[in-house]
Amino acid sequence: MRSSGLVLTLNSGSSSLKFAVMDPESGETALDGIGDALDTPAPSLSWNYSDEKSERELPAGAAHGAVIDFLVDMLQQDLPELRRQLIAVGHRVVHGGEYFSRSVLIDRAVIDAIAECSDLAPLHNPAGLLGIRTALAAFPQLPQVAVFDTAFHQTLPEHAYLYALPYALYRDHRIRRYGMHGSSHRFVSERAAQLLNKPISEANIVSAHLGNGASVAAIKGGVSVDTSMGLTPLEGLVMGTRCGDLDPGILIHLAESLDYSLGQISRLLNRDSGLLGVSELSSDCRELERAAADGHRGARLALEIFCYRLAKYVAAYHVPLLRVDAVVFTGGIGENSCFVREKVLQWLRCLDYELDTARNQQTRFGAEGRITAPGPAALVVPTNEEWIIARDAAALVRDARG
Template identity: 50%
Template sequence: MSTDPCLILVLNSGSSSLKFAVHDTGMRTPLISGLAERLGTDGPRITFKDVQGKRTESLPASDHAAALDAVLAELTTRNWIDALAAVGHRVVHGGERFTSSALVTPAVLADIEAVSPLAPLHNPAALLGLRTALARLPNIPHVTVFDTAFHQSMAPEAYLYAVPTELYRQQGVRRYGFHGTSHRFVARETVAMLGLEPGNHGLVIAHLGNGASATAVQDGHSMDTTMGMTPLEGLVMGTRSGDIDVGAVLHLMRTGDRSAADIDTLLNKQSGLLGVSGLTNDCRELESAAEAGHPGARLALDVFVHRLVRHIGGLAMALRRLDAIVFTGGIGENSARVRAMTVARLRLLGLELDPAANAAMVGGAGGVISSNAEGPRAVVVPTNEEWMIACDTAELARRATETGSLWNFEPELVQA
């Protein structure tokens, strides 16, 4: 390892967790990664993972500061603390204010706070993690990477809802899209894998996991995506409903004596694969149950794929050309069954499955799974959001260092 600072610490702060990874600027695989969980509750703990395996430790306190202190203590033990060049932070929502990743300044912190009403569960947690990290590491660059930024290239006809426009102008009601860091990374990887022209290609990327979204990417830019103002819209997900008639929601509130909070819980935590199957939100368990004849599991997978195919077809129409349908995310990378079901229903687009290639694409493997020599191809591309965050962080930190635009955060500037 170089004696110059070359390590990037990537942080993803949730309301009750802190996920982290440390990347050497020349390596895609993290040197160490892990998760601090049960923050704010009893029994907080942190798990470290590297090539030697995993280990879990209890935390002395249940806040983000204790979690980050444990991470920094681990880096100090490994003599890596002085090699930290910068810290990259995942932030879910940047609203319209951020179209790309940004070097953290007091103005950026204020802007993230200003759009927090659009993501009340996610952005306050990200700000807490940001301020904690700035207090601990005030003398190196910090960078924010936004899930929404990649989709800010969408045209108004793609992002506007057909509601009175003052709701958009005054309250920000529009489609923002999410999973942008994953979609951006996978788009670049697909162009390289298939030898496509960076300035002349069309992809539909399906990021499928407990959270799921699909995006139409033309020449490296998001043209349309399935998630909306929140991550609830679009595809069926693990516990989220995806698209649902608002009239059905109003009906449930009128006839079922359900509050807005009840509906929020119902659609975000009790629906999706879990709700349809009545069994689980885990796709692997659903596939096993479906094989054993469980009708709810079979139905959940059928609904999941039907919705996915419908959205892929619609997104393809946002492109000038279609070079590939791309599967990524935990389900997209590992479920040969879901991929086979999906490709079988996309024959109208000229796709034909190669069963042997499809079966081989598990556990981080990537490649073409369709047999057609001409026309659009079906491919699997493993995502790597942490690496994308690390790359953005390293580049913005380099520019800031070269231009002398680094901001030294005094303690009073990082308080909530």
């Protein structure tokens, strides 16, 4: 590890919390781990330290707070030498609205702005705030940095971020497309450019971040020019429990004809839809693939809708980019699901994408590289949001110190 110091990163997803203690220069990790399937009947916690993997059971329904409390105790009680090397804590925050176009040092005004945006990311911002407040209490001497998913997409042109609603709703209430997963799209587009032997300023990438939350971004010369998520993380692709795109008239019908309350509609769209809702089985792509192979109709249908929606978005993003150097799969599903990648590329045969089946099967579990035959390129690039968070946090700390 470098002597300049390490950064603790907290990356709170809708059903997971990834953490790492990382060298911001090299990306090397001293400690990393994940709390997965949080707020479900079977949450799990695993971590790696000194090349040794450990696991711990979590109570049914345990959420982000249980993982953070465990991490703080481990650093304070078991790994004090690691704690002493920390120079900052970096936090992934999903929604920063128009308040933030870059990462920032956290103060009271930043916390208030994140809280104000919580209704736009109800599965994410509250978890991010919990991490911030817990880290502030545990490490009061360390600078804390917020790295926003939405910041990367602040470069979208007006014609991409505005909805065809009365303009006053944007002017007075900032209702517009914001986009998410910015740190992931930023990292994989930079890495994809390296794999293509192109400077990022010349690379046109369609980046597909596929996990329990999922989004696509059109990245032109390192700059986001369009993305699938909107005002909130609900819009766009089918996700684990979120519906993605739908006719807004459905919401009116639910309220007026079926007597749904706003709370019921919110739960339906955020927690009961997507892969879970269609399959009536699970939000976990791995479980659905196993069930589909055993003939479960709902699982097969959910996966087909997921892949079809993604392929349509990829095809559409050839419009703003004009030339696409590569489609990039990332995130837990994108990096590991050979099935999903194959299905998506089958839908994209109209654009001459041709899967290399052997490469597709080999490129999993941290592997990266091309999975298509000569012609239009599709790549798998494992994301590393933590490194983006650590880099930005270290840079802000250096700037603050002059």
